[in-house]
Amino acid sequence: MTEEIIIAGFGGQGVLSMGKILAYSGVMQDQEVSWMPSYGPEMRGGTANVTVIVSDERISSPILNKFDTAIILNQQSMDKFEDSVKPGGLLIFDPNGITRFPKRKDINIYSIAASDEAGKLGLSIVFNMMVLGGFLKLKPIVNLENIHKGLEKSLPSRHHKLIPDNEKAIGIGMELIQPIQVLES
């Protein structure tokens, strides 16, 4: 199994930390992982993205131009990464702030209204984990026990009191995700 993922959105949405928790969970599951953040001028422009690879085998390139899954949290990232999803791949987006919906016909598309839901429940701080939950519902590449260990490892100990909220958010995200376009398998 090799899963190549791009997570992209605004800085502050928890894009990098979502990737880090996923990567750490992969480590806890004894898999090979890489986490490659955008750190350059795009960060200064307010957008952030991270490439995460989780694999049973040694990872070749940490930098990719085609992905199995794109998790997209703003319009700029939709414009930039919709075309980067491999045919038959998966695109997940949060409709909040999306003005142009994805057009591809050869990929699976799901929507997750995580920022609205997180705002309603007062869980905005763990919005990113709702999105991660939605992804894991569709592609359970790491199990919840290892996500828990990943949270413990990647969050500084002063934030460990937030772990229950993070896990709750993953559960909510799993319920929240909705199919928009599902290819015949």
Place this chain on the structure above:
Amino acid sequence: MGELRLMKGNEAIAEAAIRAGCDGYFGYPITPQSEVMEYLMAEKPYESTGMVVLQAESEVASINMLYGGAGTGKIVMTSSSSPGISLMQEGISYLAGTQLPALIVNIVRGGPGLGTIQPSQADYNQAVKGGGHGDYHMIVYAPASVQEMADFVATGFKAAFKYRTPVMILSDGAIGQMMEKVYLSDPVPRRTEEEIISQCPWATTGRPPTRDHNIITSLDLDPAGQERLNLVLQEKYRKIEENEVMYEEIECEDAEYIFTAFGLSARICQKAIELAREKGINVGLFRPITLFPFPKKEIRELGRKVKGIMVVEMNAGQMIEDVRLSVDSDIPIEHYGRFGGIIPTPDEIVNVLENKIIGD
């Protein structure tokens, strides 16, 4: 196997330095390597192992602090990125001329000039062919993973002391910034003053009555003396070429064509190999790990077995010169590069292989 962590390349370098018994780090912040000093400042090794961590007033100051520390036999290092490393060139030449051990880490960004903060490999020539003035070399390691970022710190210190020479880790912004699994080796204690005195008889550790002063200088106004020093250096570089070559061959056994690439480019080429082999092209990768000494013999032998070599670098064609000097068979040797912080994609690399090498 050591302690398992998920770390950025820059953090791995810092942690590995503490664990290798480093005595002093001197640096000045610059993207994309500022996490090296940030990590050290957060870990506060000066409170645990006694390792000095000092933010100097400039890169020129840090390299000269390194010069001073190395002169006393201490295990010292600095890190910077391309424009900062350019500022250090005078000091590096002095370290080579006075035969002092030190580790310099260059997390390369796109140039020339202030350039960009995105990854690049355009400092190959500067690292391998000199950079500073005079006939000298550094041993240059090119890590391609976070694990190697960590490993080459201890390897680098060891080689620096074995040959009394400055050593460089030549990496790039992507490997510095990305996180991968890394197994950290167990910490070794810093050497005691007594150990330094016995292991480094050349160091300025205070003159006992039993010997003359140790004087560290690169100035010898007598040309005969200066030539003698140069001959000593050249003999040392030949020994390094004999003993310190490191390289990796990936899927070369049945390869008709090979990519040659170092560092990040070598990782991207591994993806390109996967794509090319799906198309039925038998291609492998030859990855020089030491850039000086360059694995000349090994690539020469490989060149006699394959139909073509494609050198992939994030520069306009620098290592390809060493490949061409080494390979003696009549096969196409072509270059593909992107510059200024743009990273070549695996697809691009396969296309160029098909059009420029196989198409011939």
